Amino acid sequence: MSIETRTPKPVDAERKLPAPLVNPENQAFFDATARGTLLVGTCHACGELHYYPRALCPYCFSDRTEWIAAKGTGTIYSYSTLHRGVPVPYTIAYVTLDEGITMMTNLVDFAPGSLRIGQSVRVLFRETEGGIKVPVFTPV
Amino acid sequence: MSLNGKAYIVGAYEHPTRKAPDKSVAQLHAESARGAMLDAGLTKNDIDGYFCAGDAPGLGPFSMVDYMGLKVRHVDSTDTGGSSYLIHVAHAAAAIAAGKCNVALITLAGRPRSEGSSGTQARNYGAAAPDAGFEFSYGLATANGYGMVAMRHMHEYGTTSEQLAWIKVAASHHAQHNPHAMLRDVVTVEEVLASPLIADPLHRLDCCVVSDGGGALIVARPEIARSLKRPLVKIRGAGEAVKGQMGGKVDLTYSGAAWSGPAAFAEAGVTPADIQYASIYDSFTITVLMQIEDLGFCKKGEGGKFVADGNLISGQGKLPFNTDGGGLCNNHPANRGGMTKVIEAVRQLRGEAHPKVQVPNCRLALAQGTGGQLGSRHGSATLIMERE
Numbered sequence: 001m002s003i004e005t006r007t008p009k010p011v012d013a014e015r016k017l018p019a020p021l022v023n024p025e026n027q028a029f030f031d032a033t034a035r036g037t038l039l040v041g042t043c044h045a046c047g048e049l050h051y052y053p054r055a056l057c058p059y060c061f062s063d064r065t066e067w068i069a070a071k072g073t074g075t076i077y078s079y080s081t082l083h084r085g086v087p088v089p090y091t092i093a094y095v096t097l098d099e100g101i102t103m104m105t106n107l108v109d110f111a112p113g114s115l116r117i118g119q120s121v122r123v124l125f126r127e128t129e130g131g132i133k134v135p136v137f138t139p140v
Numbered sequence: 141m142s143l144n145g146k147a148y149i150v151g152a153y154e155h156p157t158r159k160a161p162d163k164s165v166a167q168l169h170a171e172s173a174r175g176a177m178l179d180a181g182l183t184k185n186d187i188d189g190y191f192c193a194g195d196a197p198g199l200g201p202f203s204m205v206d207y208m209g210l211k212v213r214h215v216d217s218t219d220t221g222g223s224s225y226l227i228h229v230a231h232a233a234a235a236i237a238a239g240k241c242n243v244a245l246i247t248l249a250g251r252p253r254s255e256g257s258s259g260t261q262a263r264n265y266g267a268a269a270p271d272a273g274f275e276f277s278y279g280l281a282t283a284n285g286y287g288m289v290a291m292r293h294m295h296e297y298g299t300t301s302e303q304l305a306w307i308k309v310a311a312s313h314h315a316q317h318n319p320h321a322m323l324r325d326v327v328t329v330e331e332v333l334a335s336p337l338i339a340d341p342l343h344r345l346d347c348c349v350v351s352d353g354g355g356a357l358i359v360a361r362p363e364i365a366r367s368l369k370r371p372l373v374k375i376r377g378a379g380e381a382v383k384g385q386m387g388g389k390v391d392l393t394y395s396g397a398a399w400s401g402p403a404a405f406a407e408a409g410v411t412p413a414d415i416q417y418a419s420i421y422d423s424f425t426i427t428v429l430m431q432i433e434d435l436g437f438c439k440k441g442e443g444g445k446f447v448a449d450g451n452l453i454s455g456q457g458k459l460p461f462n463t464d465g466g467g468l469c470n471n472h473p474a475n476r477g478g479m480t481k482v483i484e485a486v487r488q489l490r491g492e493a494h495p496k497v498q499v500p501n502c503r504l505a506l507a508q509g510t511g512g513q514l515g516s517r518h519g520s521a522t523l524i525m526e527r528e
């Protein structure tokens with residue numbers, strides 16, 4: 001049966017996201033997601049934002065970085081729904097935040113076939129296996 | 141220092157197996173190595189340099205040098221995924237030019253088919269991978285990463301699924317002549333589009349095969365190459381690059397080939413128009429299209445038109461590619477296609493490709509590899525070779 005002719009299942013309802021791989025550098029990111037905050041990296045030396053956030057600025061290599069809260073809104077840069085080889089189809093995406101940087105994420109809570117590149121989305125925080133929350137996005 | 145003319149590919153061997161549940165990975169490496177030695181007319185004792193990547197079992201060069209009973213004075217285990225073996229050829233040429241070895245052996249082997257590997261499985265490189273915390277939960281597999289790349293290309297340039305399908309069609313035209321190819325049936329654009337959707341917008345027939353197998357190459361200094369009885373395949377130029385998410389300035393519209401390609405062409409002193417045959421890494425159809433644009437065979441965004449209507453089919457089109465059937469139809473050993481890309485280019489330059497797909501008087505060939513994920517971060521390697 002061709003996938004195009006079958007109705008895709010909703011992505012979010014049945015799929016439990018795997019726990020993120022936490023290490024000493026990224027722990028603060030997940031402390032923030034627990035509070036409902038999406039952190040991005042900023043650099044006080046060159047002024048550039050970066051993602052994923054890290055200790056040293058990937059542009060100027062300064063250590064004067066700080067992780068700051070993003071607004072949590074943006075647009076879809078690209079996406080792809082994985083239909084095969086998985087128990088429940090899910091949609092991976094890059095979302096360009098209104099701050100101008102692009103992050104990998106999942107898209108959830110959308111009507112099948114309704115996604116478009118450039119579409120406005122906003123962040124949600126979805127619990128993974130073990131309880132840590134990660135940012136995902138849904139159409140506005 | 142330029143690598144141009146500093147070394148020659150004197151041995152090349154593709155393991156004929158496509159499913160090897162009864163062989164070890166080390167054995168497949170060694171059988172491939174032996175095949176390349178026999179092809180070159182060299183023995184194990186001639187080898188004084190050894191190159192392998194992450195597919196080598198155990199502790200890479202330690203385990204394999206010991207297993208094969210080699211005594212070498214130079215090792216290199218550069219790992220850029222599927223592009224590693226093109227980089228190994230370039231690094232071998234550099235090592236030879238620097239006097240670090242005379243005869244370098246490069247091996248690859250793996251059994252992803254026997255081990256149940258699939259491009260729909262999320263990759264887990266462990267919590268220490270700096271990107272893993274921000275990606276693993278989202279289920280970045282291989283197919284959906286390339287799906288995002290294809291989706292964006294379609295959005296930016298109007299590329300269609302039909303155009304991508306032509307890449308598979310061309311590969312299948314070549315694979316019909318390869319008795320070792322996993323998929324030997326010629327397919328049509330319609331059949332590609334009718335195959336199940338794996339990761340939007342990529343169908344099953346947009347994806348490469350999963351196969352067991354291996355391959356090996358031997359690179360030698362010019363005096364040694366001339367002493368052997370094989371056609372001379374000279375290394376003219378090479379380039380390598382790593383491209384990722386660039387701190388959040390993600391741009392999926394081009395690959396690292398946009399950097400490794402110009403470096404290789406500059407070193408070789410040739411242009412894309414001079415290339416008579418190209419092996420182009422084909423993990424997915426979109427992988428080919430992206431690299432063809434980035435290497436300058438056509439303008440950015442015009443790859444869809446370029447690959448359509450059989451333009452990649454040997455004897456029909458302007459750019460004969462992957463005449464062994466490539467990863468799309470023939471073989472993708474260890475889920476790393478760079479080795480077989482070089483091997484088929486060597487066959488073409490020697491005039492030893494299948495007569496039905498042999499490019500007449502093929503003197504200048506290119507091999508292009510990517511490793512990792514065009515959708516997140518990847519290595520790219522370009523190699524230009526000449527029949528002397």
Ligand SMILES: [Zn+2]
Nearest residue numbers: 043046057060
């Ligand atoms: Zn900075």
